[in-house]
Amino acid sequence: MADATKKQDEELEWPMNRVRSTFIDFFAKKHGHTYWPSSPCVPHDDPTLLFANAGMNQYKSKFLGTCDPKLELYKIRRAVNSQKCIRAGGKHNDLDDVGKDVYHHTFFEMLGNWSFGDYFKEDAIDMAWRCLTEEFKLNPERLYATYFGGDESSPCDDEARVLWLKYLPAERVLPFDASDNFWEMGATGPCGPCTEIHYDRIGGGRDASKLVNADLPDVIEIWNNVFIQYNREADRSLRPLPEQHIDTGMGLERLVSILQNVDSNYDTDTFLPLFAKIQELTGAEAYTGRVGEEDVGFKDMAYRVVADHIRTLCFAISDGATPSNDGRGYVLRRVLRRAVRYGRQNLGADLGFFSKLVPALVDLMGNTFPELKEKQEHVTSIIKEEEESFGKTLDIGLVMFKKMAKKTENGIFTAKDAHTLYTAMGFPVDLTELMAEEAGLRLDSNEFKKEMETQKQRSRDARNASKKGGSGVLLEFIAEQTSYLSDTKSIAATDDSYKYELSVKLSSTISAIYAGKTEADDENVGFDSAAEEGDYVGVVLDKSSFYAESGGQEADTGLVSIVSEDGKTEATFVVQDVQSYGGYLLHTGVVTSGSIKVGAGVVCEVDYDRRTHVTPNHSMTHVLNSALRDVLGDNVDQRGSLCNSEKLRFDFTHKKALTLKQLKRVETICKEVVSAKLPVTSDLIPLSDAQSIDGVRAVF
Numbered sequence: 279m280a281d282a283t284k285k286q287d288e289e290l291e292w293p294m295n296r297v298r299s300t301f302i303d304f305f306a307k308k309h310g311h312t313y314w315p316s317s318p319c320v321p322h323d324d325p326t327l328l329f330a331n332a333g334m335n336q337y338k339s340k341f342l343g344t345c346d347p348k349l350e351l352y353k354i355r356r357a358v359n360s361q362k363c364i365r366a367g368g369k370h371n372d373l374d375d376v377g378k379d380v381y382h383h384t385f386f387e388m389l390g391n392w393s394f395g396d397y398f399k400e401d402a403i404d405m406a407w408r409c410l411t412e413e414f415k416l417n418p419e420r421l422y423a424t425y426f427g428g429d430e431s432s433p434c435d436d437e438a439r440v441l442w443l444k445y446l447p448a449e450r451v452l453p454f455d456a457s458d459n460f461w462e463m464g465a466t467g468p469c470g471p472c473t474e475i476h477y478d479r480i481g482g483g484r485d486a487s488k489l490v491n492a493d494l495p496d497v498i499e500i501w502n503n504v505f506i507q508y509n510r511e512a513d514r515s516l517r518p519l520p521e522q523h524i525d526t527g528m529g530l531e532r533l534v535s536i537l538q539n540v541d542s543n544y545d546t547d548t549f550l551p552l553f554a555k556i557q558e559l560t561g562a563e564a565y566t567g568r569v570g571e572e573d574v575g576f577k578d579m580a581y582r583v584v585a586d587h588i589r590t591l592c593f594a595i596s597d598g599a600t601p602s603n604d605g606r607g608y609v610l611r612r613v614l615r616r617a618v619r620y621g622r623q624n625l626g627a628d629l630g631f632f633s634k635l636v637p638a639l640v641d642l643m644g645n646t647f648p649e650l651k652e653k654q655e656h657v658t659s660i661i662k663e664e665e666e667s668f669g670k671t672l673d674i675g676l677v678m679f680k681k682m683a684k685k686t687e688n689g690i691f692t693a694k695d696a697h698t699l700y701t702a703m704g705f706p707v708d709l710t711e712l713m714a715e716e717a718g719l720r721l722d723s724n725e726f727k728k729e730m731e732t733q734k735q736r737s738r739d740a741r742n743a744s745k746k747g748g749s750g751v752l753l754e755f756i757a758e759q760t761s762y763l764s765d766t767k768s769i770a771a772t773d774d775s776y777k778y779e780l781s782v783k784l785s786s787t788i789s790a791i792y793a794g795k796t797e798a799d800d801e802n803v804g805f806d807s808a809a810e811e812g813d814y815v816g817v818v819l820d821k822s823s824f825y826a827e828s829g830g831q832e833a834d835t836g837l838v839s840i841v842s843e844d845g846k847t848e849a850t851f852v853v854q855d856v857q858s859y860g861g862y863l864l865h866t867g868v869v870t871s872g873s874i875k876v877g878a879g880v881v882c883e884v885d886y887d888r889r890t891h892v893t894p895n896h897s898m899t900h901v902l903n904s905a906l907r908d909v910l911g912d913n914v915d916q917r918g919s920l921c922n923s924e925k926l927r928f929d930f931t932h933k934k935a936l937t938l939k940q941l942k943r944v945e946t947i948c949k950e951v952v953s954a955k956l957p958v959t960s961d962l963i964p965l966s967d968a969q970s971i972d973g974v975r976a977v978f
Contacts, residue, residue, distance in 0.1 A: 292414075292537035294548050295646065298360050298387070298530055304413050305358035305391045309405060312354050316647075318597035319362040319385070320606065322917050328606045329364035329594070333390035334504075334525045336361075340394045341468045341506060341523055343757030344859040347771060350965070355396040360530060361388045362593055362647070367609035374708060377576075377583035377620070379569055380542035381495060384613060385590040387530035395521035402503050402524045403441050406475060410501070414537060420478040421446065422490050422497075426460050426471035427453030431514050435459075435471035438505070442473070449487055458491055461504045461525075466512055467756055468519060472504040477536055495541065501528040509758050512795070520761040542567060544582055548642075552585040555638040560627040576716065580624035587617035588635045591661060596653035598915050600931050601664050612706040614661065615668050619709060622672060629669040633662035656913040660933045668704060675703030679710070683717050691719045753794050753816045753866045755859035758803050763790060763818065763862055771861030773821035776882075777834075778960045780889075784823040784882040786838075791876055792816035792864065808875035809851075816864040817851060817874070823882045824865060825889070826858040830919030831896045833857065836884040838865065840874060848872050851880075888923050895926035897958055898948065902928050905947035909940050 305311040317336035321327045327335060337357070339345035345352045366373040366384040375382040393402065410416045423442045428434030434453070442451045453459075462469035478486040479496045489497040506523040508516040531543040538546050544553075545567060553565045565581045573579055590613055594606075601611040614632070621627035636658045644651040682695040691714040699705040711721040763769040769789045776784050793815050795804030809815045817838060827833040833856035840849040849872025853865045874880075899919045906914045910932055918929035936944070968974060 290538060290547060292534065294530070294534050294546065297414075297534050297537060298389070298646065300413055301389045301409065301528075301530075301533075302358055302360065304409050305356075305405070309356070309391075311356040311358040311391055314351075314354065314357040314359050316359050316361045319364050319593050320597040320599045322598065328367045328609060330361065331363050331365050333359070333361035333363070333388040333527050334392070337392060337394070337525070338463075339860075340392075341463070341525070341757065343760035344755060346858065347861045355394055357392045357394075359390065361390060362597070363388050364590055364594060366590060366613055367606065373609075373613065373616075374712070376586050377579040379495075380544050380567065380582070381498075381532070383531060383543070383586050383589075385586065385593055389528045389530050389533070390526050391524070392526070393524035395523060398507075398522050398524060399438055399505055400441055402505070402526065403438070403445075403473065406501060406503055406526070407445050410475065414533070416477065416536070417481060418445070419483070420481045422450045422452065422476040422478070422487060424452045424454050424459055424474045424476065424490060426473075427455060429456055432456065432460055432471070432508075432516060435473070435505070438471065438473045449485065452487060452490055454491060461506075462510055464510075466510050468506050468508070468523075469510045469516075470505045470507040472502055474499050474503075475501040479536070479541065498532060500532055500536065502526060509756075517758070519757060520765055521757075544585070549582075549585050551642050552588065552635065552638055553581055555635055556581060556584055556621075556625070559631045559634055560621065560625040562625040562627075576620070576624045580620040583620045584617045584625070584632070584635070587613050588632065588639055591617075592636060592639045592650060592657050593647070595657045595660055596647075596649045598917055598931050600660060600933065608706075611664065612708060614664050615672075615704070615706060616709055616712070618665055618668055619672060619676075619713075622669075623676065630662065630665060632665050633658050636661065653913070656933070663933060671703045675699055675705050678703065679705075679713055683714070683719060686719055689719050691717075691721045693722045693724070696721055753792060753814075753864065754857070755792075755862065755864060758795075759792065759805075760860040760862060762803050762805065764860075769818070769862075770820065772819055772858075772863040774824075774826065774858075774863055775962070776821060776823040777825040778962070779823055781886055782823050782884075784821065786819045786821050786880050786882055788817055788874060788876050788878050788880060789820050790818040791874065792818065808873060809869050810873045811869050811871055813869045814867070815869065816866045817853075818862050818864060819880070819882070822856075822863050822865070823884050824853060824856045824863065825884075826856040826863050828858065829896065830899065830921050831892060832920070832922040834884045834889055836882070838867075838874075838880050838882055840872065840878055840880055849874050849878075891923040892921055895923075896921040898952075899926055899928050901948055901951045902926075902944070903930070905944045905951075906930060906932075908947060909943045910936070 302313060306313045317330055319330045321330050321335060330336070334341070337351075340351065362385070364385050365371060372382045373384050376384055391405070410421065411418050423446055425438040425442065426432070426435040439451055439453070459472050459474065460469070461472050476490050476497055477500050478484070478489075479498070480486070486497050491499075504525040506525060507519055509519055511517055531546070531548050534546045534548055535541070535543045540546060543549070556562070557564055562577060565578055568578045591610060594610055599606055599610055601607055601614055603611070618632050621631055622629070636654060640650045640654050650657075679699060683691065686692070691710070696707055696710045699710050700707055714721045767790070776782060791806050791809050792804055793806045793809070793813070806815070819838070824834040824836065825831065834853070836853050838851040838853060839847050842848050850870045851865075851874055852867045852870050854867040856863055856865050858864075899921060903914075903916055913932070915931045916929070917931055920927040
């Protein structure tokens with residue numbers, strides 16, 4: 279397979295690997311961008327995402343102004359890469375559409391270039407134009423550009439329109455509304471207009487302007503350039519950001535299909551080697567690219583589903599995810615069961631065929647993404663076990679479904695029957711819904727959706743309530759606050775080097791007091807000069823001995839006091855939480871006596887008694903990690919932890935539950951380490967030096 283892939287690359291003018299490298303080299307070698315590798319498609323450090331679904335995900339802290347100045351990422355002004363993305367589950371979910379057409383995928387690569395306060399619209403548009411027309415030699419006559427036409431809450435991006443007229447005639451520079459050409463990170467926060475570049479596959483001098491954004495395969499969007507220049511306020515108004523950013527994304531698979539002059543992403547060297555292996559394993563008729571009614575027996579749809587889903591599972595599992603019953607693990611289980619069902623029912627595959635596709639995917643993409651080669655055995659093992667587990671109930675479940683379908687009334691497959699398949703046979707609801715659709719039925723899934731949304735809302739409400747401290751105001755910093763501190767007020771980041779001390783009363787000064795931004799705030803973006811008794815606020819200090827939440831360890835608690843020259847306490851601020859935003863430590867809590875103000879001298883008193891119960895739990899997560907790897911092997915990877923004064927929780931990846939014998943061995947190793955009473959010391963050194971220390975593992 280590897281030799282065949284190499285030969286295919288030699289025969290094609292624009293094989294997938296050349297397209298990827300050409301894009302990266304254009305920005306890195308010709309325009310001074312730093313090549314910043316793709317983050318894992320499983321974002322273990324971002325609880326807001328099931329999977330990385332866009333190239334900008336790993337740069338969120340840059341856009342929000344919360345990036346730690348100690349990190350290498352903080353120093354970067356220009357970046358380029360090809361990001362591994364998965365859109366299955368959550369807000370961005372293409373799972374249900376995969377297979378039905380010839381362009382949807384759950385896994386894809388997003389080519390992208392970024393500017394963090396460096397170049398802006400003029401340079402971004404110019405580089406995009408030259409990349410497409412000079413590097414990839416696309417016909418300029420087939421290109422169209424869109425821009426934001428404005429609405430009642432956001433102005434027209436006339437600047438982008440004027441810039442595009444340098445390259446395109448006016449009839450191919452088109453305005454669209456916010457749904458197509460305005461990007462927002464959330465209800466509030468960084469946002470801005472975007473410009474999209476569309477390509478007419480047919481060309482021939484025709485006017486395809488009316489087909490742009492018409493959701494037709496002949497005129498497709500290939501590149502989106504987002505101009506992050508505003509902050510959306512709570513009242514929906516826009517405030518210009520202190521620094522303007524560029525965030526772009528272009529689907530690799532779509533660009534490859536254009537350069538290889540085929541109508542479908544699935545007809546490129548990205549997928550054809552996988553189709554060949556699927557046919558070899560199943561004995562099915564060859565893939566013919568049909569869709570809809572022409573695809574009799576859903577054979578070609580099955581090819582697309584199986585090929586797409588093996589990509590998603592291989593990348594997700596190699597990046598640390600595992601199929602399970604909740605969260606992203608359940609999404610992966612749904613993906614796997616969907617693929618297995620199509621392979622067995624529509625391609626006539628034998629049980630176990632799906633895991634045999636892993637080597638073909640590794641041959642195809644392992645040189646670009648070496649983690650696929652490193653984790654091949656682990657990935658194969660997990661997929662094989664999941665496939666066998668589902669295979670035990672699949673055939674029975676298919677028989678049950680046919681019986682249920684025969685007794686339906688008015689073409690409705692009931693939620694009760696779907697629930698039976700879900701609980702008894704392990705059929706995900708969306709799989710049952712798809713089978714019902716194929717049988718000409720409609721699933722009554724409202725009760726499922728209502729319950730799922732209710733549970734999600736409860737989780738969101740509980741999370742936000744814990745942060746608000748009962749005040750009704752969420753005390754968090756975004757780019758607006760960190761920029762105000764650094765640029766407007768010239769306040770230095772908090773010196774937190776004292777956090778490693780185990781017993782110190784640190785004298786400090788209040789640099790800022792944050793009461794939380796409301797709709798009435800404008801100039802001071804939520805900051806105030808003082809706080810009175812009973813106020814729930816956030817305090818920024820010039821230096822602090824408090825440990826901010828990090829590495830799974832809960833933040834320190836304690837007191838910040840104003841003490842008079844004669845030693846009397848004039849004011850007390852009880853610290854309940856500490857978070858770090860762009861180097862600024864935000865100590866949140868309540869003023870319990872007196873009043874505090876900016877510029878006041880204070881004394882930090884960490885609750886070291888509590889910390890002495892927290893830090894051993896943090897140390898033991900590392901001991902536990904090492905013990906698990908000793909017992910279970912190197913495929914064990916940390917995926918999160920929680921360390922507080924009462925307990926520790928350690929999340930890790932492994933293909934199955936531990937046996938009692940394995941648990942006992944892990945416990946014995948941990949007890950032996952505790953009994954050895956090893957000294958624990960701390961030292962702050964550069965990341966590169968830490969990574970070179972023998973025996974130290976980096977899990978980031």
